[in-house]
């Protein structure tokens with residue numbers, strides 16, 4: 001069953017990986033799609049801190065008026081998400097991602113950059129904000145596209161990992177790069193339970 005999207009665990013340690021993780025058990029019979037509507041996408045973006053309450057409200061209103069454009073915007077967001085998964089999962093397996101997928105990341109980054117601008121903050125740093133009209137239904141994935149492109153440009157000091165059970169992606173921050181599961185309290189426990197049962201059956 002799809003979880004309440006606002007309480008979906010964020011174990012990726014990166015917004016783009018968490019976005020990729022809005023499908024559980026991808027490619028398996030028990031796959032669960034957590035982003036089943038544009039509203040779910042807005043709720044996820046809000047919970048991830050990538051969208052203000054006002055923006056979410058305006059986008060929700062705009063989306064209600066145009067089902068066809070809303071469906072197309074959701075499709076584009078999901079295409080980016082699957083691209084992030086393809087690139088992230090191949091990197092997690094120490095392989096080179098397919099060129100077409102990298103080209104899609106590049107295109108999404110350019111599309112996002114066309115709307116990004118830097119504004120100074122009180123603390124003297126600069127923060128990106130978005131030039132967007134309430135009718136820019138692609139707004140939710142722009143920060144995800146930029147964040148993923150920067151992850152590729154400046155690979156983290158820690159390697160990317162992929163959970164062997166649910167296929168969620170994460171940055172492995174363990175000191176000896178030993179993280180195997182998305183979260184030890186979830187898939188790791190299930191796997192340990194399975195191993196335990198298999199061991200006991202084989203006795």
Ligand SMILES: [Zn+2]
Pocket residue numbers: 163164165166167168181182183186187188
């Ligand atoms: Zn997992």
